[in-house]
Amino acid sequence: MKLKWPLHEIEIASEDYAFMEKIANNNLFKLVSNEMSYWRWNNLCRVADKVKVKCQQRGYDPKQVAPKFLSQFFEGASLEDSDNLQEIWAEIFLGESEKENSYSLRTLDVLKKMSHEEAQLFFNVSPLFLKIHNGLFLFESPKLFDTYKLSYEKRLKLQDVGLIGEQPMLPTAFPFNSNHQLPIILGNQVLILTDTTKTREILNLRVYNVSNAGRELFNIINSSTDNDYNKALGYELENTLGESISVSLSNIISISPNGGIEIEEENLLRKES
Known part of the structure; x- marks a missing residue:
């Protein structure tokens, strides 16, 4: 017809x-x-x-x-x-x-x-998003932003279109779980931050909040895992958080409906190149 x-x-x-x-x-x-x-x-x-x-x-x-x-x-x-x-x-x-x-x-x-340019920017940035608890975030790091060419102007575009929040003025407090760990999911890998003193209840990290719209779109696009970024983030966290917080990076085998994460034993931050 x-x-x-x-x-x-x-x-x-x-x-x-x-x-x-x-x-x-x-x-x-x-x-x-x-x-x-x-x-x-x-x-x-x-x-x-x-x-x-x-x-x-x-x-x-x-x-x-x-x-x-x-x-x-x-x-x-x-x-x-x-x-x-x-x-x-x-x-x-x-x-x-x-x-x-x-x-x-x-x-x-x-x-x-969203313009085509803004959509492509979102696609490019999405592998850098961190899943922590039930939220989605972008870690604030001038060094990593420079490496991955995520300039202030580009971050501002993501803010203006309504995909991420404003630049963080204060760090966000994330609670450790009962094992004194804070899992950070990045694609098919997970960074696990562990309080070796077993005395801290929270860990403060400077992050941009990804908006609800950003989270819903992120769940659709099925972004790839950037292994190099995950390692670079792990090393930066090691350097900035101090000896009381151990950092490991592992491949994820599975995630249960209640949020339990099964991982491979190898710590990719210690893997010989």
Whole structure:
């Protein structure tokens, strides 16, 4: 079937149109499709096709999402012509279809406003993010920022778009667990900071907070592990935290639902090159 605009027309398979009607509130879908420009409609069709492919790959029968979410989704996804970012929009829709409120409207707004340059910056920085307890952070280190070319201007861009918080004025206090350890997950590796005195309750680290939108997008993009950065961070922590805190870096074997981490025995900070 063909959808026509004053200067363009677009060919769309009947099953694709039917799929879009299935996943959307019918009245809202018709309203949006009638008022949308050719370029935006084409973008939305590409996103919908990615959703359909993902559903087929996962054997999932998609469900309609709430109209309020859907209207924001249509508004944002139809403005995106980057293939990589369309993949993210498709994952967001699929996640929301599987479980309502999986993604906040704020995340959709942040993604909609991101330029291609800002998105690429976020992709490049994401391997440097630290998972500590239930939060996501970026360690403040002028030396590492210089090595990884994460200038003040670039960090400011991430702040302005709503992905990270402002530069930390004070350190953040992280509690040790019952084993006097603080695990820091970096991709498929974990830094374990251990209080050898067994007397401290918290460890202060200077970090940028990654926003809720940043966390939700981070969980989608499946960033790679930067082994060199992880080692460099481990060595810096060793040098700055003192002898009372031991630092080890290990490959992760598995993480249990309750947060328990199974690791390989080898300390990669002591591995001979």
